[in-house]
Amino acid sequence: MTATVPMVFSMEKDLSGRLEKSGAGGQGAYDFGHIGGAGRHSGKCAAREMRSFSWRVTLVDVTYSPRNYLAERIQPLPSGMPVHKYRGYRPFRLPDRLWPDRVAERAPLWCSVDLRDGNQALMDPMDPERKRAMYELLVKLGFKEIELGFPMASRSDLEFTRDVIERDAIPDDVTIQVMSPIREGMIEDTVKAIEGAPRAIVQIFNPTSVTQRNAVFRMSRAEVKALALRGAETALKLRDSLPGTEIYLQYGTESFTQTEPEFALEVHNAVLDLWRPEPDEQVRVVLPASVECYPPHEFADRIEWMSRHLAYRDAITLTLHTHNDRGSAVAATELALLAGADRVEGTLFGNGERAGNVCLITLAMNLLSQGIDPKLDLSDLDEARRVTEHCNRMPVSPRHPWVGDYVYTSFAGSHQDAISKGLQALEENKATVWDVPYLPIDPRDVGRDYQALIRINSQSGKGGIAHLMRTEHGFELPRRLQIEFASVVQERSESGGEVNAAQLLDWFTDEYRVDETAAPGTPTAGERTDTGAMLHALLHPHGKEGVVRETHVQSPSETDSARWITYLETATGSTTRWGVGIGGSKEQSLERSVRCAARRLLKAVTA
Numbered sequence: 001m002t003a004t005v006p007m008v009f010s011m012e013k014d015l016s017g018r019l020e021k022s023g024a025g026g027q028g029a030y031d032f033g034h035i036g037g038a039g040r041h042s043g044k045c046a047a048r049e050m051r052s053f054s055w056r057v058t059l060v061d062v063t064y065s066p067r068n069y070l071a072e073r074i075q076p077l078p079s080g081m082p083v084h085k086y087r088g089y090r091p092f093r094l095p096d097r098l099w100p101d102r103v104a105e106r107a108p109l110w111c112s113v114d115l116r117d118g119n120q121a122l123m124d125p126m127d128p129e130r131k132r133a134m135y136e137l138l139v140k141l142g143f144k145e146i147e148l149g150f151p152m153a154s155r156s157d158l159e160f161t162r163d164v165i166e167r168d169a170i171p172d173d174v175t176i177q178v179m180s181p182i183r184e185g186m187i188e189d190t191v192k193a194i195e196g197a198p199r200a201i202v203q204i205f206n207p208t209s210v211t212q213r214n215a216v217f218r219m220s221r222a223e224v225k226a227l228a229l230r231g232a233e234t235a236l237k238l239r240d241s242l243p244g245t246e247i248y249l250q251y252g253t254e255s256f257t258q259t260e261p262e263f264a265l266e267v268h269n270a271v272l273d274l275w276r277p278e279p280d281e282q283v284r285v286v287l288p289a290s291v292e293c294y295p296p297h298e299f300a301d302r303i304e305w306m307s308r309h310l311a312y313r314d315a316i317t318l319t320l321h322t323h324n325d326r327g328s329a330v331a332a333t334e335l336a337l338l339a340g341a342d343r344v345e346g347t348l349f350g351n352g353e354r355a356g357n358v359c360l361i362t363l364a365m366n367l368l369s370q371g372i373d374p375k376l377d378l379s380d381l382d383e384a385r386r387v388t389e390h391c392n393r394m395p396v397s398p399r400h401p402w403v404g405d406y407v408y409t410s411f412a413g414s415h416q417d418a419i420s421k422g423l424q425a426l427e428e429n430k431a432t433v434w435d436v437p438y439l440p441i442d443p444r445d446v447g448r449d450y451q452a453l454i455r456i457n458s459q460s461g462k463g464g465i466a467h468l469m470r471t472e473h474g475f476e477l478p479r480r481l482q483i484e485f486a487s488v489v490q491e492r493s494e495s496g497g498e499v500n501a502a503q504l505l506d507w508f509t510d511e512y513r514v515d516e517t518a519a520p521g522t523p524t525a526g527e528r529t530d531t532g533a534m535l536h537a538l539l540h541p542h543g544k545e546g547v548v549r550e551t552h553v554q555s556p557s558e559t560d561s562a563r564w565i566t567y568l569e570t571a572t573g574s575t576t577r578w579g580v581g582i583g584g585s586k587e588q589s590l591e592r593s594v595r596c597a598a599r600r601l602l603k604a605v606t607a
């Protein structure tokens with residue numbers, strides 16, 4: 001079938017011949033890379049359909065434009081997606097930004113909002129048992145600030161807040177947090193809910209974005225600011241109302257990311273002017289990415305600008321509360337910390353509204369992996385994940401950074417090979433700083449062992465197989481035997497699926513019959529160490545001759561003090577086969593390896 005694809009091309013010279021060749025070669029409809037020109041398509045054919053076409057191309061209009069070339073090459077036809085419905089963000093532009101040159105040096109102050117923002121996003125919010133389990137986990141992990149809930153949202157939130165306080169379950173170094181929208185009665189009841197707690201952060205917030213001002217609140221800027229100030233006044237009035245409870249004030253411009261920065265600053269500074277914090281008060285100011293709506297660097301610019309211009313800067317704890325709508329909450333938070341923020345609210349494994357809150361475990365692990373104390377106990381991440389999955393009734397992805405089932409596991413042959421060699425090098429060099437390919441941290445530091453590092457399937461190669469044979473079964477396979485056994489494994493695993501270490505041993509045993517030759521007992525009579533002569537004796541009656549190419553003897557290990565293993569490479573003509581022999585003495589293992597090699601050689605040459 002021939003499609004005529006009229007094109008308007010921009011090029012310095014006529015390359016029609018080459019284009020025609022590309023089309024006929026079936027490289028795909030838009031693979032014009034070697035032409036160096038930009039194409040505009042008049043046809044409506046989708047790329048999928050075009051693949052089966054051969055091409056006849058008409059080129060017209062010849063002027064080269066590199067920009068068009070790239071744009072067209074990436075996607076020459078409009079996708080048909082409704083792009084006209086959306087608009088890009090307006091860059092804030094902070095030309096003298098400092099954050100790009102900074103490097104993280106310490107952990108921020110962490111505040112878990114699992115029991116509030118996380119919980120409010122669940123289809124099935126946590127019952128008291130699950131809330132307790134989550135709270136206990138958060139304390140165990142070392143969180144010093146924990147948001148318990150939105151006490152006025154539901155009886156369950158209120159009861160849980162009371163339960164924690166009345167059970168005296170707040171460690172001396174932990175501060176609870178509760179939150180309320182700006183409604184006078186609700187703020188009052190929220191403060192009542194924390195009566196008896198030694199310390200608590202009371203957070204009030206109101207949305208300030210253009211759309212929420214217009215569509216949700218139908219308020220002008222001045223009215224939104226006045227609402228914030230009313231809330232701030234109520235909170236301030238109540239701050240000293242509970243004898244025995246120290247209240248720390250927190251205010252956030254919800255939807256900060258969609259608020260004009262100068263307006264957010266105006267509102268925050270007005271609230272701060274009312275509260276007039278002293279440095280030791282550390283009033284909390286929250287600048288939430290309630291919805292993540294631009295790239296991380298844009299968020300960082302805005303945070304840096306706010307950090308520079310907020311009043312009472314030395315008396316406030318600048319807090320981030322980042323959601324993950326674009327999938328870059330971790331990056332946004334990390335850059336915004338460089339931009340001057342002090343504290344991060346988020347959840348374990350990123351539960352939370354829509355695409356979630358920022359994952360605090362990922363942030364903390366990122367620090368640990370850079371040699372910075374994360375100030376959380378991350379030594380049993382699997383346990384943290386199990387409890388979180390139980391509480392949220394939601395699984396954590398097997399690919400979740402640092403904790404997913406597969407994040408310390410490699411199936412691909414070349415990765416397995418590099419990991420295996422990297423681990424060996426680390427051991428040989430007695431290195432104290434971790435440096436292993438494809439393994440950014442030592443899995444043992446977060447409660448994993450090495451067993452799951454390398455898992456074998458049809459993508460695996462000799463390195464991974466040899467690693468498991470060594471670490472799980474104590475066989476130090478020589479390199480060419482690794483290659484031979486890898487092809488045995490490849491053949492046997494063609495049906496797909498994973499091959500575990502036990503299965504590998506079964507196949508090895510079956511292929512080299514090491515169980516037969518390894519039967520315990522006294523050394524065979526006539527043990528000899530002249531492997532060449534033995535091989536000759538075994539092959540000659542069958543009219544074959546063979547040579548021994550290589551012999552590796554593995555002495556007994558500490559764990560298996562009676563096991564000698566000999567690996568023997570033999571050949572007859574161009575056919576090479578390894579033999580493996582296990583024995584209670586070196587001689588016995590040698591003899592058995594020759595028998596094994598002879599049997600395999602004969603099988604190969606007579607097959």
Ligand SMILES: CC(=O)SCCNC(=O)CCNC(=O)[C@H](O)C(C)(C)COP(=O)(O)OP(=O)(O)OC[C@H]1O[C@@H](n2cnc3c(N)ncnc32)[C@H](O)[C@@H]1OP(=O)(O)O
Pocket residue numbers: 117120150152153154180181182183205206207216217254290
């Ligand atoms: C970004 C965040 O995550 S904020 C936290 C969100 N969490 C939750 O919503 C879970 C808990 N929520 C609730 O329990 C309830 O929504 C309540 C108790 C807060 C309010 O309940 P209702 O009075 O039934 O109102 P509803 O939820 O339908 O609507 C919210 C109302 O509060 C207003 N509102 C929303 N946020 C705020 C705020 N921060 N301050 C003041 N008013 C607010 C809305 O404009 C709307 O007002 P309207 O009643 O005049 O239309």
Ligand SMILES: CC(C)C(=O)C(=O)O
Pocket residue numbers: 117205252254255286288289290321323
């Ligand atoms: C109230 C604020 C902090 C919030 O939860 C958000 O903006 O997502």
